[in-house]
Amino acid sequence: MSSRQDGFSGDNKLAINKALTSSVDDNPLGWVCALPKEQTAATAMLDEIHPHLPKPPSDPNTYTLGCIGRHNIVIACLPKGQYGTNSASAVATRMVGTFPSIKVGLLVGIGGGIPPKVRLGDVVVGTPVNQCSGVVQWDLGKAEAEGGFKRTGVLNNPPTALLTALTKLETMHEMSGPKIYQYLDDMGQKWPRLMPKYTRCDSLVDPLSGSDNCARESQHGEGHVHYGLIASGNQVIKDAHFRDNLNKSLGGNILCIEMEAAGLMNNFPYVVIRGICDYADSKKTKSWQEYAAAVAVAYSKELLEYVQPSDVDGERPVKDMLGDVLECVSRTETNVETMKSNFDRKGELDILEWLTPIDYGPQHSDNLKRRQSGTAQWFLDSAIYQAWMSSNKQRLFCPDDITARFLHDKSVGIAYVYCDFRRQNEQSAEALITSLLKQLSQCRPSLPGIVRSLYDRHRHRRTRREFDEISTTLRSVGAMYSRVFIIIDALDECQTSNNCRTRFIKEILNFQATCGGNTFATSRFIPQITERFKDCMTLEVRAHDQDVREYLRSRILQCESRLLASHSEEIQTEITKAVDGMFLLAQLHFDAVKSKKTTKRVKEALKGLAKGSEAYNDAYEDLMQRIEGQDRDSRKLAHDALSWINSATRPLNTLELQHALAVEAESEFDRDNIPFLDDIISVCAGLVTVDEESDVIRLVHYTAQEFFQRTWTRWFSDAHHGIATACVTYLSFDPFKAGPCSTDMDFEARLDTYPLFSYAARNWGHHLVLKDGIS
Template identity: 45%
Template sequence: MNNTDEESDLEEFKEILPKDITVAIFCALSYESVAIKYNLDEEFECHPKAIGPRKYVYSFGRIGEHKVVIARPYQMGPVKAAQCAATVSQQFPNVRFALMVGIGAGIPRLPKCDIRLGDIAVSIPRDNHPGVLVYDFGKYESGGTFVLKGSLNKPPSILISADGSLEEDEMMNRSPLKRILKNITKQPGYVQPNSGDILFDETFHHVNKGNDCSGCEASSEKKVVPRAERDRKPGQPVVHRGLILSGSGVVKNPEDRDRLRQGHDDAVCFEMEAAGIMDEIPCLVVRGICDYADTHKQDEWHHYAAASAAAYSKALLLKVYGQDVEETRSMKEMMDKLEKKIDRTSNDVHNLKQEANDTKEGLILEWLTRFDYAPQQSDFLGRQQSGTGQWLLKSTEFQTWLNNSKQTLFCPGIPGVGKTILTAIVIDNLTTQFQNDSNIGIAYLYCNFRRHNEQKADDLLASLLKQLSQEKPSLPDSVKDLYDRHKAKRTLPSFNDISIALQSVTALYSRVFIIVDALDECRTSNGCLTKFLSELFNLQKRQGVNILATSRFIPKIVDHFKGTVSLEIHASRKDIERYLEGHMKQLPSFVQQNGQLQEEIKTGISEAVDGMFLLAQIYLNSLDDKCTPKAIRSALKNFQKQSPGSGENKKVQVLAHAYEQVMERINGQKPGFKDLAMRVLSWITCTKRPLNTVELQHALAVEAGDHELDEENFTQVEDMVSVCAGLVAVDKESNIIRLVHYTTQKYFEQTWTTWFPDAQTDITKICVTYLSFDTFGTGFCSTDGEFEAQLELNPLYDYAARNWGHHAHAVSTVMEQWTRVELLIQNLLENEKNVSAASQAMMASKSFPSYSQEVPRQMTGVHIAAYFGLVGTTMGLLKNGYNPGLRDSYVQTPLWWAADMGHEAVVKLLLEKGAELESKDPYYGQTPLSLAAERA
């Protein structure tokens, strides 16, 4: 780019609109902004509308995929920078984030931080700071110590991730920084200075002779701090990531430098504008080091330092893709949200207090239960065909239940008739009808046999308590008291505790409706279902609540509802025809053009399915590969022959036959599609809990032996769904990918060894490979924030850590399959760092504050093998020299874990190898023997 004749160049510039600008770059000085302009791949003209009295002069251009505005405050300092940032955010409403680029004063701390002139400082957050702190905002404590206070916003995650990618490039010696900097330093005035880079002792001040430090060098050679030669050529600056201290004054003596950074060992730089921008626009600060915040003059380094910062900013932006920027929230959206929030409150003080109160109440509700049924309600309601289900709402039974207190309505039905969708319709009807009546309480549950671990009796009751509590303007005192009682002891509430609180909260309403779907999928072990229903009826007896429940015709469940009003759920022919009509567009185009054929399809399927929505869906999906009207009509005749007729068993058999036919269609696909379908179905069928789409994408992308995830191996969600021929659905709100129905899961549970016999082996291999990735080689995360980041960056981490051993346990019973995973498992469990990372995710529970830190540390591979009951693996580790008496940080041995989890074979093995039976854990005084006795 040639900037020597701006007037002639401007004639060739492309004009863009303010809305096209997505990135802002702020510079305080002219030579800083010029360095940025030397980076531009293309220059633009733009004419933003002036806002207010401040009219800034901007430059515009493109760097990579981003259209940028380069802005300069009138003067240096945080106030002027804040004014400039606020104006930019108004004039360019689609700016997503900003870079603050320019020069700064380095903070050397040998040997930890050997920062040099021309190096680059970047405001990357660490555990104890957000990346930028205000250095002139704090307080003096006893002893004269100055402590920084306050906090600014963190840089946007998209820029932190881009910096992480650049750091990886640096480690692999392929960073573009040197190349970009070389292009800038070709320009007049930006070449690297020939004068030496000298660091003087902090006790030595500048000798006032001339504009350089030649006098300092001559008079005090002993005051020069010796530093080792760098093993890199000139023009290769080092990037220092850490804390940048920002304020309104220039730091120009070493005493102030060391005082202000005290307590912040990772502070790398001082500067003067970032404090004004960080809270106005999401921003990353980039500073080229031009001096050492001391009294010595290094003016000749200013231009080159600005060039270094500019080069880094371009390298960073080239790591950010335009699509990623589009997905971030625009400044306009952020400001609109802020304005709406301000409009809802009468004064700022009240708003802050309320926000703090809301945060505490949110923590209490999260402590009660993390499970939220609202996304499921939204998903199910979204699947409703408009106009269906009205027969239920208009029925005498429902109207009686609706208009009278202390009523129970039991709604049984055979599989596939739409009980869950009708439940969603009922809930939506209630919430719409009573949305303006704060005296009416509504709570609901969707039971799911895949979530038995999250739906024990106390979990279900806690969900009802949470929903009824959060409908109140403020959290009821009974719930706050419940939390306060257990908070100090770090315990969870008992079933009785929850019951008492639920009685109290229910009494705050004039009427309460409780709706429970799919009781047949509720956990029955340990009397869970009986205990839960007994408590519901007890609540009805004391508080007069109304209960509506759906279920299949399970005798034990039906017995619970003897003497109550019953209304059998069925899909009316009219509703099925509405459904078919609404989904006719998924069929080939020749069907769309043939109204008569569409009527035949509606009539043929609705007659054949005998009131089963699910069967209608399967039949309709099976027509999408038919190429002629004759083929359609032939399929309709086959449907009639397979009509389910009466009786639940007969209808279940017809569903199973329909699933067989779908699997034959899947097997008939091209090999690649068939393989993908089988892997998707095997994961969804055999995992221990439902997975979301991102988790499954990661699972499918991993290949045994990988050391890191290859994102080019990701499968699109649409492809996962399409190859499964209608057997798989994605819940839009929760992003859970699942089988379309309970009966689909039951079918595969009975037939998975036929369709995908290696499923457990393959899942074990993938989970163990994932946990063996190099990214987990850093070991135990030292803070909740670091752990949360690890979870976010590695979506399969949580599932793999908690469940790999359960899958491995299933594989261990088949020797032929076990030999395919044994070595992978052994290698993982002998890697101390990866074991530490896996054990943290395996044990972390959000029921407590600092949840990722309050788990056992120093767990070894033997502890984990014993925890999962892996006899062969435990034996192999012991043969390799592992001590069976090793204790974790909770002083618990592998024997303790094996006994606690009820793994008798591992207990026996460890005892044979000399493990101590009577060793107590110091917290509860339990021994492996007492744990085994509890299990007996």
């Protein structure tokens, strides 16, 4: 018998378990390393090593499979010689594509410490601090006036399943100390060849140990575990002065500097664990790297003792959260270097902004996040959709609204608009066509020359571009793609004044005829719209029962209510029957049921569910009655919030609304009167929602707006009076009595400090006019 199996020595005490029938569906934890020595430490710390599994030819990653305790582990390392956030993101994304059941992960390896808080051989764990997620991308941002730099690298928090385990582990360390060094001893016994470098540090020298009497004792150095902020970027730092200035710019909260974490955080829910191997200064050496990697891995193993498999099962699969990223990552990787070399990004972004400042990207991203995993597959599999995807010059008309989030093909250009009854002032026919032009232009490797020519022709002469010019330019840019998809959501909400909707549809049809593009439009049944699409493919979009049940099952699990869980099947069945394919009703009905506190009340609510054509109206009536039944303060907060959301001339972001609701008849703004956003959403009983990407707070659906338009005088008859008063009061606060700001920087600071200032200054007169009934 051979003395080697899967490349590992048969003389060690680690069982190489080949009998275990692992599969890619075992809900493994993803484990990403940047260096081979980090991968060595991770592999050596496994309790068992599993056989290799087949992987797609398109995935160049190499995986090590195994387990630690009750957790299956998938380990991947960056390619030899590659570093940084982009490489880490690519490896993690491919890992999730090959192992789609991965839900959480670990990024384990080495990093540079920030003295004197952190010393060589310590462990740093990235955890949320103030407004930061635990990892900040220090080199992502924008240059500002007078040499300033504003960081924009905002990243997601680690998953809850790992954060709660970290809390428990920290407590156990306080009580009984860490097991890190026990695990290092175990690893040295199992893998004797690793012992000199990976499990002992008694021969290593800490250059700071002699300067502050902080020399480590014992063969392991007895390092410490720190929790806090990790700075991540694409640049190796070997300068103590630069390091300290970076730390100072981030409030002195940085514990560690590394090069991979920011590439994963937004698309891969994980925690970063770093062993400290240097101080990110000119004395940076590699002597501590193996030991630092080993202590980080040992800490990770101990952490997994406190991560329950059931907690991991409750997290969403990473692949669902990645969504579009997985399908277009290969295109992004091949294009990014071309874009960097060809683009004068500053000038080209100025031109794109000149075309239109309107950006549907945040709304598109919010829609992707709201997608319920496992639903709408019937739509993608339908013969009509498949025929539309595979042919050119096709139109697909879908009554009712559905986001066209599934349409991605790396060989085509995609542009989309979301018509919105609340944004009609900025959604003229010209604005909509210009937005499509901007999207198709910015997806090219370099800005199309015809767009630059349009800019040069009008910008320098300060002339106004014509609708026909925009249309001609759009057709020219569209012709640069092999295929083009135009997605128009909620076409029925496009304004009809000035013949806007008719002109827009006509131009889209002309574009399709000229460029061979495909059009995907969603709308309610409006005769004027359906007539224009009468010869195209039509697919009625209704929520299938299985989709509704999957949504309800997910909501019940999220509530963590024993009462709802005990009636799960009944709730799913009764609500599914009541909604009759209207997905929003499922949300509204569930919001009504989930507030019940006894079995009797749940059953009564299920029996009284509204059905048929008046179901929306009845559901909104019920929600308003729930609001009316709240305590006085909650009722007032809900009425004021809904008044602003319904009456504002444009959508408000969350800070604007919070300031609006805090205004009192005083000489200064009292920040102690600002209501919490969660309270605002809660008292509104499911009628409002927040778009996370754009931070806009809005009504849950256009049918809610229609309901309030019909019943306005019952709920908000004096809304404009209250809003006008609040705007004038806000503008009269003492800080504004000094007059206009002297510099742009001062003005920006004013807007940051008083978010409602811009809206109040522009719109107080509008509300005053409506308050007095002046035409």
